[in-house]
Amino acid sequence: NAGVTQTPKFQVLKTGQSMTLQCAQDMNHEYMSWYRQDPGMGLRLIHYSVGAGITDQGEVPNGYNVSRSTTEDFPLRLLSAAPSQTSVYFCASIDGLNTEAFFGQGTRLTVV
């Protein structure tokens, strides 16, 4: 049972480049979320999804897109990377029964 798998683990982008952070879960959870973690700011919610085909914005959605075509996958797209998007990104899959969130190991993104 892999849980939540995030790829890649590390990435360096140039300003203006686009990329997709992948997130997959094998627990059949309806709810999934993306967070970014920055020093002193905790985890801030970027986007979340309550099921396939349904997504909504979190606290800091600007510059990011998401889609949820299947229950398993919830990719996060950076449309035009900016240095302010340098961060560690975490994907979470949430058990709807007891609201426990399971986190991936994170993606460390640097935008130069």
Added chain:
Amino acid sequence: AQSVTQPDIHITVSEGASLELRCNYSYGATPYLFWYVQSPGQGLQLLLKYFSGDTLVQGIKGFEAEFKRSQSSFNLRKPSVHWSDAAEYFCAVGFGSGNTGKLIFGQGTTLQVKP
């Protein structure tokens, strides 16, 4: 607006001493409440959670937390800290009617343990 505040950014305690990490939230109703721990370079692990019922909840690794509605607080405690408890701790709150999977995190508290 919904918010979660962890007033202490950094706490240092001696090994064997007791620990209390503070968490306050702002929300009109009783939310779901969680504490997570993050070791360096790792993801987050759930320590404990509160939904309803007994306001004192027990978690893993000897941690407990108490929900106080009147203070909008959910403080984490441990009677005797071990060196392996050094990590960053996050309080999180689930908002929305029913379960939307939307969690808001506090800023985190870094715990340092002195030998």
